[in-house]
Amino acid sequence: MDDDDEAGARVFHKLQAMQAMLFQSNRLVGVPLARLLHVCKTYEAWKLGREIDALLMEIIDARRRRQGRSGGSSNNKDLLSLLLAGSGSESSEERRLTTREVVDECKTFFFGGHETTALALSWTLLMLAAHPEWQEALREEVLAAGAGGEGPLDAASLGRLTKMGWVMSEVLRLYPPSPNVQRQALEDISSSSGAVVPRGTNMWVDVVAMHRDPALWGEDAHEFRPERFARDPVQGGCRQRMGFLPFGFGGRICVGRNLTGMEYRVVLAMLLRRFRLEVAPEYRHAPRVMLSLRPAAGIQLRLTPIIH
């Protein structure tokens, strides 16, 4: 683990604490005087926010120093290096990211990119343990795609994991890690039914309810049936064009969705070629919305190594 990784681990830890705190107060977003009702929580969140900023500044400064020492010719091609390449002199004519903006971008990526993929994989392991026929189908696909050996997985073998893509979409339908999408009305909006949403209104799209609505998906809406995405890979057969929104929509749609598809395939292929999964008897199903959609009682599985 290098210094960046250690500081990164501390950022994750603090962001998790921040998430728990935000969860407690998020129902009051937009409620007048709610801030005054939660003075202590607001102060704690502010303090935590400052600590997270300081840790990120540490990572950014260390990287800048390293890049300075190597005369800017660093081999590091990660996201932070790319962001830093687009930042720096704030007086330059070209629009560049300020340090403050780099810190904010880092927070968005830490927050948006970590737990979501981890949750998608966790819920998938549960679904595959509970549906051995799909577990076996994916294992066969992994082996047939040439992703079954011990060597690294390449883009070509990942591209052949079609059924795994259906399973991912079906898991994101039933257990969307981001259970709601928010928007704010920038102006009064009149709907075709005559209802008016006043300017400034905060709107929450309940993605979980929508993804499980029998009127949109049919009577089997609550069942795990990845084959619906075999017939319709984009919408899974949903009757409403905007009914499947695991990554949000429009101009703010998730920028990490392709990366997630790759991470998901790599991790799942590696696990499936090494282990058989079963649900442990002590497992208790307790999905709970805590900003993200999490298994409140954890996911207990039994893993049996596969001897090749």
Ligand code: HEM
């Ligand atoms: C299963 C995995 C993921 C899910 C379910 C997910 C879901 C979402 C959702 C619902 C949004 C809000 C979209 C909207 O408001 O319309 C979002 C935004 C975002 N996501 Fe993801 N995400 C995932 C993975 C990732 C990854 C891996 C990254 C980056 C490494 C990432 C980075 C972002 C960023 C930066 C935004 C903000 C985009 C913007 O406001 O323009 N996400 N994501």
